[in-house]
Each structure stands twice: as structure tokens, then as C-alpha cells.
Amino acid sequence: MPKARRRKILRKTFYVILAVLVLGIGYSFFYPNISRLKKEAPGATAFMKYRQKTSKRAGKNTEVAATWVPLDRISPYLVQAVVISEDDKFWDHKGFDFAAIKTALEKDIKKKTWRYGGSTITQQLAKNLFLSPSRNPLRKLREIILTRRLESALTKKRILELYLNVVEWGNGIFGAEAASRHYYGIPASNLNPQQAARMAVVLPSPRRYNPLSGTKYIEDRAREVLGIMVKRGIVTPAEAENQ
Secondary structure: OOHHHHHHHHHHHHHHHHHHHHHHHHHHHHOOOHHHHHOOOOOOOHHHHHHHHHHHHOOOOOOOEEOOOOHHHOOHHHHHHHHHHHOOOOOOOOOOOHHHHHHHHHHHHHHOOOOOOOOOHHHHHHHHHHOOOOOOHHHHHHHHHHHHHHHHHOOHHHHHHHHHHHOEEEOOEEOHHHHHHHHHOOOHHHOOHHHHHHHHHOOOOOOOOOOOOOOHHHHHHHHHHHHHHHHOOOOOHHHHHOO
């Protein structure tokens, strides 16, 4: 192929990629309408739809279990355990934990991958509501924009309420209420400290781990979270030990 033609093709390819990036990023500045989330429940999220789609491709038909409940009907033990386990600086940051991001980037560079996100609860909410689990740079840029929009439009309490109602807690299980009823047979409001801690620590890999499994990882992490809850006066030592 002549050099001139090759340069022309490369130039066109560059412009196409640039246009996709600009459109994708610009789109995230204006859509979706985040202000409606101040009062409305989001319904089926992008992540729920993605799971259903991949399930159908695999020849299965996974039903989504999700029941919306307000934050005051979710055990305060679960609320505290999730924040401690997933994003301990949640109440202080503006959507991003830059120390965690730096650590994640260092891991990515070392392992030559795009795996460790250092994501905050707000970032995870943006992903669950609007995006796919893809780890490509464009999706990450959209996540950053949507995270800032969520933090600007919503209170921290509302962000946490949304997150706890849409986050994946197992195969086809989304939200604290559905998860609590599935694993423990009780409403999310009735979870005790041990149940809450075990549910919280499975969130990084909810389809791999089960809060009832009794594995060393689950028990060690749950004990660690409970220890922090005791130090902060959220639960008493007796409550932390009571099974």
C-alpha cells in the first residue's frame, strides 16, 4: 500500500476515534438526567440489564431480584459496614479517593493490567446505574464525569441509599433488601452486626463470595470490619462477638 494512502487511512481512523471520544465524553455531561434521582428510584439499572443480557447469551434466564427500600429501613450496621469495607472516606471526599486511585494505578502498572479501580461508592454507583463493567479508558472517563455529576446533584445520604439498593449481591440479587431476604430470610432492617459485616465484605466479588460460606476470607474480613465498628463505638464488643 502506498505511503500516502496509508497516511490517509490512519488520519481518518484517528478522526473517527477522536469523534467517538468527544461524543462519548460530551454525552456524559448532559445525559442521563441525574436530578430525577433526588426523589425517584432508578428502576432497572444498566448493570442489571447487562447481567440479564449475558445470562441469555449463555442460554440461561436469570431473573433479577431487587426490592427498593429507603435508607432508614436498612440496618445501620449494614450501612456502616459497607462504608467501612468499600469506601471508608465516603463522607469526606467529593467522589474520588485519590490515595486509593494512586495505589490502584501503581498495581495496574506493576501487573500491566487495567483491573484495580480504587473506586469509591459514588463511582461504583455511576457504574451500576449507567455503565457496563468494561474497563476501557473511555468508559472510565464517562464514569469520572458521571461521578462528579452524582456528587453535585445528590446528597451523600441519597447516594448511599441508591447504592445500597442497586449494588449486586449475588447472581441476580441486587440491593440490600433482596440480599438480606435471600441469604438470611429477614428484611434488611433486621440484620445484626455479624450478618451485616459478612454481607459487606462480599461486595468486591459478589458472584464469587457468599456471606454464608464461612470461608477464611469472609470470616477474616468480617472480623476486621467488626473490629473497626467496635473501635468507633458503632457496636459493643459483646455485640460484635454475639453470633
